[in-house]
Amino acid sequence: MAYCKECNKWLLLDEIAIYRRLIYRDAEEYLCKNCLSEEMKVDVSEIDKKIEHFRSIGCTLFN
């Protein structure tokens, strides 16, 4: 169980996984998709695409 360190939203496993994949693999605090997209200055849909991409290549963080 984890909450976004920015907005306290309850995090989905995908959100934790993409944060670890994109930002810091050993992170113990995470950002939700919305806060992560702001941090990275991209649209939330870009984050969704990255999640789909990493899942499609079988990244173990997304299992």
Ligand SMILES: [Zn+2]
């Ligand atoms: Zn957030």
